[in-house]
Amino acid sequence: MLQVFMPEAYKVEYRDVSKPKAAPGTVLIKIERLGICGSDIQVYHGKHKYMKFPLVQGHEAAGTITEIGDGVKDFKVGDAVTVQPQIFCGTCAPCRAGHLNVCRNLKVYGIHTDGMAQEYFQVPAEKVIPLAKGVSFDDGALLEPIAVGVGAMRRCGDLKGKKVCVIGASPIGNFTAQVAQARGAQVLVTDINPKKLAMAKAVGIFAAVDSTNRVLKDIIVETFGADGADVIVDCAGVPASLTSAIQAARPASIVAIVANFKVPVEIEIPLIQRQQIDVLGVMMYLKEDFHTAAKFLAEGKVKTTGIINKYFDIKQFKEAYEYIDANALDVMKVMMTFSK
Ligand SMILES: [Zn+2]
Numbered sequence: 088m089l090q091v092f093m094p095e096a097y098k099v100e101y102r103d104v105s106k107p108k109a110a111p112g113t114v115l116i117k118i119e120r121l122g123i124c125g126s127d128i129q130v131y132h133g134k135h136k137y138m139k140f141p142l143v144q145g146h147e148a149a150g151t152i153t154e155i156g157d158g159v160k161d162f163k164v165g166d167a168v169t170v171q172p173q174i175f176c177g178t179c180a181p182c183r184a185g186h187l188n189v190c191r192n193l194k195v196y197g198i199h200t201d202g203m204a205q206e207y208f209q210v211p212a213e214k215v216i217p218l219a220k221g222v223s224f225d226d227g228a229l230l231e232p233i234a235v236g237v238g239a240m241r242r243c244g245d246l247k248g249k250k251v252c253v254i255g256a257s258p259i260g261n262f263t264a265q266v267a268q269a270r271g272a273q274v275l276v277t278d279i280n281p282k283k284l285a286m287a288k289a290v291g292i293f294a295a296v297d298s299t300n301r302v303l304k305d306i307i308v309e310t311f312g313a314d315g316a317d318v319i320v321d322c323a324g325v326p327a328s329l330t331s332a333i334q335a336a337r338p339a340s341i342v343a344i345v346a347n348f349k350v351p352v353e354i355e356i357p358l359i360q361r362q363q364i365d366v367l368g369v370m371m372y373l374k375e376d377f378h379t380a381a382k383f384l385a386e387g388k389v390k391t392t393g394i395i396n397k398y399f400d401i402k403q404f405k406e407a408y409e410y411i412d413a414n415a416l417d418v419m420k421v422m423m424t425f426s427k
């Protein structure tokens with residue numbers, strides 16, 4: 088079978104490796120779709136903080152089960168599924184307290200250990216999430232980034248009637264905003280890219296505002312009134328986004344950090360202290376978040392319309408990244424397909 092192997096940054100090799108057999112407790116999945124996300128791009132550039140080459144990428148996939156290992160009860164051959172791509176130790180203090188997503192020994196498929204950029208992937212059955220009837224492989228592969236939004240909004244508590252500002256309208260920001268609305272919030276999304284703002288509007292976000300040369304606080308007051316936002320979510324991940332979030336936060340509110348930051352950020356700490364702002368670090372999701380994401384998707388509360396910009400065959404992995412690098416500002420989601 089074909090496996091896409093990255094020996095180092097910017098290098099892609101297409102290897103022919105033997106197809107695995109489903110070991111006890113695992114299933115074998117024929118991968119049909121593989122999404123490329125921001126963290127994959129950081130890996131490709133060799134800039135991801137916690138990755139290690141050589142690596143097989145891929146943590147946002149959907150496919151069909153082709154083999155069931157001994158002892159697996161919940162699945163059958165032919166099931167359409169996606170994968171929760173985290174490996175936890177189950178014994179460290181965070182794991183014991185149920186915070187598996189911040190396991191001290193956390194590994195993510197495609198970032199810390201080999202992932203799903205291959206024709207078949209063997210995975211423990213407990214990491215497999217079934218796709219509801221009628222859910223496409225495209226949407227199945229998008230469940231992972233939707234689950235990021237679900238995990239982020241779960242961290243922020245009850246959102247019913249709350250006002251939420253999401254900075255950044257790329258897929259994570261778009262999905263986070265939709266999840267916040269699905270949970271009863273009124274949502275403002277900001278970005279500097281009119282195309283991404285138009286997409287946020289197209290999926291029904293209450294307000295989508297261009298923040299080019301504007302003060303975030305002003306946009307928030309204009310949209311929500313003088314009381315401002317109950318929650319500000321940073322899905323942009325640049326120093327200016329976080330500093331503007333802290334400056335725009337009102338007393339007794341939440342600032343949630345979802346984006347992957349590449350550089351340290353200087354923050355005015357008294358603004359956090361004197362206004363008693365809860366600054367929340369957010370790291371991926373729990374399995375329950377995948378199920379919630381699947382439910383929101385099936386109910387149409389989260390839409391994926393327009394998110395995928397372009398498809399590439401898995402044999403054009405390198406070309407896909409060249410396209411992403413050449414169109415960095417406008418790319419939402421590039422999806423890999425698996426033809427024969
Ligand atoms: Zn991702």
Ligand SMILES: [Zn+2]
Binds near residue numbers: 175179181189192
């Ligand atoms: Zn652990």
